[in-house]
Amino acid sequence: MSNKEEIKTLTEEEQQALLEKYDPEAGTRKLTGIIGWIAFLGLLAFSLFQLYTAIFGVFTAQIQRTVHLGFALSLIFLLFPANRKKRQKGKLQIAWYDGILALLSVAVGAYWPIFFNDLVMSVGRLSTMDFVVGIIAILLVLEATRRAVGLPITIIAVLFLLYGLYGQFMPGFLAHRGLSLERLVQTMFFTTEGILGTPLAVSSTFIFLFLLFGAFLVKTGVGQYFNDLAVSIAGRRIGGPAKVAIFSSALQGTISGSSVANVVTSGSFTIPMMKKLGYKKEFAGAVEAAASTGGQLMPPIMGAAAFLMVEFIGGGITYWEIAKAAAIPAVLYFAGIWIMTHFEAKRIGLRGLTKEEMPDRKEVMKKIYLLLPIISVIVLLMSGVIVTHAALYSILIAIIVGLINKETRMGPKEFVLALVDGARSALGVAAATAAAGIIVGIVTKTGLGLKMANGLIDLAGGYLIPTLMLTMLAALVLGMGSPTTANYVITSTIAAPAIILLGVPDLSAHLFVFYFGIIADITPPVALAAFAAAGVAGGEPLRTGVNSAKLAIAAFIIPYIFVLSPQLLMIDTTWFELVWVIITAFSGMIAIGAGIIGYWFRKLHWAERIIAIITGLLLIYPEGISDITGIITFVALLALQIFWKRDKENTLKMSN
Template identity: 85%
Template sequence: METNQSNTLSAEEQQKLLEKYDPEAGTRKLTGIVGKIVFIGLLTFSLFQLYTAIFGIFTAQIQRTIHLGFALTLIFLLFPANRKSKKTHKLQVTWYDGLLALLSIGVGLYWPIFFEKLVMSVGRLTTLDFIVGLIAILLVLEATRRAVGLPITIIAIVFLLYGYFGPYMPGFLSHRGLSLERLVQTMFFTTEGILGTPLAVSSTFIFLFLLFGAFLVKTGVGQYFNDLAVSIAGRSTGGPAKVAIFSSALQGTISGSSVANVVTSGSFTIPMMKKLGYKREFAGAVEAAASTGGQLMPPIMGAAAFLMVEFIGNGITYWDIAKSAAIPALLYFTGIWIMTHFEAKRIGLRGLTKEEMPNRKEVLKKLYLLSPILAVIVLLMSGVIVTHAALYAILLAIIVGFINKDTRMGPKKFVLALVDGARSALGVAAATAAAGIIVGIVTKTGLGLKLANGLIDLAGGYLIPTLMLTMVAAIVLGMGSPTTANYVITSTIAAPAIILLGVPDLSAHLFVFYFGIIADITPPVALAAFAAAGVAGGEPLRTGINSAKLAIAAFIIPYIFVLSPQLLMIDTTWTELLWVIATALSGMIAIGASIIGFWMRKLNILERAISLIGGLLLIYPEGISDTVGLIIFLGVFASQVFFNRRDKGMSLKA
């Protein structure tokens, strides 16, 4: 395959970009005795999680504090306090890092050692309890700042201050207030704060699936995604852009980060797009939009699906969520695919040549590498417990790796996969612990209901304005936050508003989840788009604007599935479902043509407006709107065919 891979980013360049836009990547490169301690710590962390997954988890407080203790300790050893510090200082573990790591060990062991005493105390804190709880809160905030970034840390601090200064809050935000002792007690000595549902999911499901992703990487699945994408889409019009979309959708099944997805797959696809003739900002935007969409892609959905099961409750299963998210995800990627196709046609771009393509037969011979991902889907469909599904998938990934000698997993590679899996879980553990602080304050103060009523009042009690305000809140709250924390924050603060107006829980949660995720490509804080601009060498803000245009489906579809849940396969027959998919895909073609300004030929302003209206009507699954939308679609299509043939006839005569 000759795809000019000399222009791809080196591993060192990729790491620099990751460190710039993804705080979770900015770790020290430790050597010597400290490096060995961290290596053993990461390995032990994974072994502990595997042990509890196989033989059963401990009591909630014990399981979660040990998980938290591992994460905090390793974060303080791996992540420097100041990422902008001089490199020589950054490589060293300072005395205060060591002290924070020791305190983290103490926090992690406090519940396991004093479990009976703490249970029997019934919420009464001793001086030692209070000090340990206060230290735990401060350690979580600092670890989150280092490993995840400032946005979620600031939000958590604001919520703590809100909990304490409640009596002084204005208007409907006022509440009785929580004393410092009550705050500490709630945050660390109940399962409503730091040790709440988000950390519970991190310490069970999420860790195992991150471990699964690490094992997949060791079997070469990441590179195989690129090869498979090229073999399927490379020869089509504007092939490399479609390769980026297909590859990023697949990468999203194992990646928990939009930025990491952009840098890893983008270092391969963006140079191909630029070589073919796409502008830098457009090439970066395609990769950013596709990589961000990976977080919306079932079955993993950036690990947020596991949290959604716990937050929604009411007997909803993981498979219910993955199934419901399938059509919106399909429409999202179809929208990007269509727009890149129309853009390629507009500027006259070709696909890859036969010489630039990989050997399709050789690529298809390795389809077995996807079997662990398919196994997860089948197992979850069959109702297998999520932790067991993850364990079986990890085992299958190891077995699959043995088929090819290049991906065979010896003892060394096995251990490295365990270490990499634990390393990828550190930021998630910190983020979910901080998110637990937010959830705890919301629960204790009733803030969720107050904000929901406030949004509804501001919107005059009408659904559409409430949805628009909720969308803005979700985008703002989602800026700079990782997927899991992003969902926890938006579902706790923004979702209750639309649920109060009678929207089904699943529709409401997916609504805020979508807008929280696309904050990664929505200016002004569009981290995934900025990372893509770094790879492409383009202008960041323009790349962000192009990304938001390409992801137009993500701004439209959530409104549709709130107004008409058939899009989520709720209360619908197979016949209705097929009709919904067909009309929605037709709608995306019309919308894509409108955004790009090209279908078979250039569209004028009036044609673009009509196409947009027709597309929106087709996406909305309702009889009259579908009929009107289909008439508009066929009218614009016929117009394009007629004028395109006329133009070709005139050019031949000339």
């Protein structure tokens, strides 16, 4: 852009400061010297171990998962300070107790590989040493999670442990016999039902590889290319920068596993453009927060939760079935934000970017090959290739694509740094999934999932809609401050069983709680993505959160629709029905967007706004009578808008 200097964007230091404020996973130490080299080599070894097992086959479950856990825990204690506000000073750079905790983590990670035969032959009987190691493992996981992920999920895990130990004192349907401390330790670390359960299993295989894939994409410049491509496609349109933010964040979400990281990365570029064009600070921040959070809902990666969903739903469901089912709701979500920003721009009279402010489209299109790695993931998964192999092939394609251009070509140093960065990004996920394993283990042992499900259904009087509303509230609360993977594990374990008991298909139920767990990031009072966006925009955090929740209205509506009518998820539907669902749903989002913003072709009266919103809901709900009623009302509203607009234009011409 010729006047790029006029748009004040955040420096790398400012971006990092914001990330550290709102995203615990970003608050790592800057180590140097011997400790720095130990951490660097540890991260490199972590990636090499994961690549080795992906290529040559994983080890036995307990060995694969404990080695993965040992790497993650030890590196977290080296890289994440106990108190982020008080960075350790001095030559040692880390506190003495961090060194001890890191060594204990190595010991915990090595325990299963060293004593595998003895532990298998013990048939559940714990020696004194086993018991001590199990206790240490639980405490290390909790402290590492607190440091790398944050307090919310740590507190939830502790509460579940206490529930497991003292369940006999709980009131009503929540009561259970209670677990002895020895049985609790055995479940948590010496079975595959606790810390070493399904969440960590997925982290130690699929998730790590896709995070590594994301690190290689960053090294090839794909992240920056997303911004350039978004500007090239959407920049000239009405309210262009807002649409750039939406398009760019949707693309960023395919490689990022964090709403906050999405906000800071793409928002440092798009929010200043929006403000310069005339959007208010809170609205500019809200657009970026809503779009960046939606990146977690966008296939193929979906914040890595889709891989967990395969394991949790079971029944032979494939990753591709989940990604395919999530596609239309995700596109509708972004369409809703796009439509509302368009109407807002028209309402306040904003323009798009000028030709001089735009990048050279020819130059941008010359680099379209940079999208090949992402396209390859989709094609490979569609073709039925094993998920781990799809990730490996995509990493290889990313490296090859990077060789095409000198600017993106990776030398040995960049290759090693990509491996290190990939391992670093996996630390928080490993800790979160280990903590989530604690929650799943307690739920399994106590039957809490079924108890909570029956409790919610009883509270809702056995009716589906009230149960969905209570489940939504539970998912929003449980999802506050939790990363995507842990967020999904918690909500799917505690909240999803309630609606499954009422006959809702498993996939619909899991996507329902996944949606509401994700949008907790932009739902006040704990709206981390919105608060990070407010930090970039300089706006008021709570107001930014309210605006972002309003822009993300589709995420509050669509889950209800695909539970009530699974055609939206392409379940048991024909191509004709699918096309019809897409057309009516998009028309519905136009009507809802106009109603919420209060503008279509002209300013809407309050009665028109209500009618437009109701019309939109009728159109989104894929059912014959509602669709026909919605279409008739939609056409009538559209005709009136066009008529009144032309009448106003003719009146102005006559007066002139």
